[in-house]
Amino acid sequence: MEFDDDPEINLSIPVINIKSCLMTPCGHNFCERCILECINRNHKCPCCNAPATKDKLIKNHQLEKIISIIEFEKEESSKRYFNNLIYNNNQQQQVVQQSNAKKPILHPVQELFSKYLKTSLLAYEDFYNQLAQKLEENKKILEKERLESIKKYENQVVMLDQVKEEFAYKQDKLVKSHQNTLDLFLKSFEDHLKKTAVAPNFVNIQVSIVISSKNITFEHISLKPSTTIIDIKQLIIDRFNQKGGESAFIKYMDDARLVAQLPIASGGKEIALDEDIKPLSLYEIVHGSKIILKGDIQLYEDLPKQCFAATYKPGDTMDYFKCLDCNYSWICKQCSNHCHKGHKTIPYLVNHKASFACCYDTKNKCILSNK
Incomplete structure (x- = not known):
């Protein structure tokens, strides 16, 4: 099953994205692709190892409906969040300007977002308004021509019918032309946003942690974007203490230091991790990197x-x-x-x-x- 990888925002409904849910005879639910692949290989439920075959799987319509409702509510929650983020702040600023009160305190991220996106929004909004204004001007010109033609041929029924058809066609063409222009304009705006509002690379990364002096490697360690050197050092302490006994941790020696080694595919360079509270995401560490503890540590077995x-x-x-x-x-x-x-x-x-x-x-x- 694949987890939704949207950026973590303050929404109340996280959800697992399950498409076409199937239930095994033992009552466990899986997405269709996952369970079919599993039972084709092992003929067992991956949850409890009970026998399971393709012909015994049951479509779970009720769970699919529940998931569909949750996904809808999540999408709505996301819209509300960003609407509040953008519109409420704009309304607050307008109220502030009108009342000459103090400027509202914004989150630093909101402040930067507002500062640098405002120019683009205003420019594109102005262009959009110009297009709308131009359409209305052309409609008025066309309407004036239509009225003049009707007056000119008011006593000629056949000509009047032709005039009406001609101007109906011209108006329809004018509206379609405006819509095509608007579509191109919105596409241009979307392309601009894709370039300027790129999602940051703030995602969890999988690394291995190597303790050089002990010839020990902790594999498949998931680190958050906000993880710091202090967190990694504590993680190392916890891993040794979990083993307990002679492997229990005592202290880092004076020469102990951490470095990150990128995968060969990413250049293989070594990055010194020399700031204890600097988040790893700002070091540009990628998936598959190694966090290497150089120097030594002392365990109880070393006493x-x-x-x-x-x-x-x-x-x-x-x-x-x-x-x-x-x-x-x-x-x-x-x-x-x-x-x-x-x-x-x-x-x-x-x-x-x-x-x-x-x-x-x-x-x-x-x-x-x-x-």
């Missing part, structure tokens, strides 16, 4: 673990290592990874079942045993 000597319980096993730089062995895995980070270490005894809290690093440089 140093306690030394085996501090956590030992009877029966525990441990991997022990030897540090070639320090020249001693029996170093537990945690100390090998943290205390001897950057040293050359090799496995010494793997999966050893310890009989006591053994880690020789506690006698040397261990900093984990007291944590």
Whole structure:
């Protein structure tokens, strides 16, 4: 099913555009194109997996009627909204001018709309009025000629009939010519509006978010036009916290920063996302882009673990290592990874079942045993 992709305005009736609604034997409703494609492949209801075949589908006239009513009401609501936006504001301004009161406070978008569209509206309205005036002038000229001809042939019945037919034809031609001109004029105005009132590219975009330091990618992330860097950073935090446990988020490191990488088809360039509250729509990011977190973040799994000597319980096993730089062995895995980070270490005894809290690093440089 396809969702109506009109711009989001303050209307009270959102609606799903379903054409030719069909109902399955199990009582679920779908548009005809969608359900036919589905059951032709799987022979099941996509909602509950109940068996479904083409011959068992039922036309749901009642739901179609309801949807038709909703679509009509949505269209009417849209008209009312924009009529109020344009006409009410104009009326308010006229009242203000007449009363010498303060100018009404308009929404900034309304202010710009009124400022730049007013010139076009006035110019086209003036031309429209000129056309209407010209039609009336030509009608008067034609009527004057008709009356003069009638007076000239008032005693000639045959000629009078010809005069009436001739001027009826001329008047009909004049009206049709005016209508053709008006149609061309309105087409010109519509073309002008299509160029100057283009819908902005303020739509949700699908991106992937890449955490470079962790080799993790969050796919199919839908971002609103108003999404900011702050929102993306919070989204990353939420995704890790949803995993919980060792994947829980702690903090962004000082070198962490976000960039956007456009798809190859859009040039593949990299855009620095350097303003926390700047909406992504103003960065001209497109569908399929990657939001890449460069630098590092800290998760609970990154925190140093306690030394085996501090956590030992009877029966525990441990991997022990030897540090070639320090020249001693029996170093537990945690100390090998943290205390001897950057040293050359090799496995010494793997999966050893310890009989006591053994880690020789506690006698040397261990900093984990007291944590």
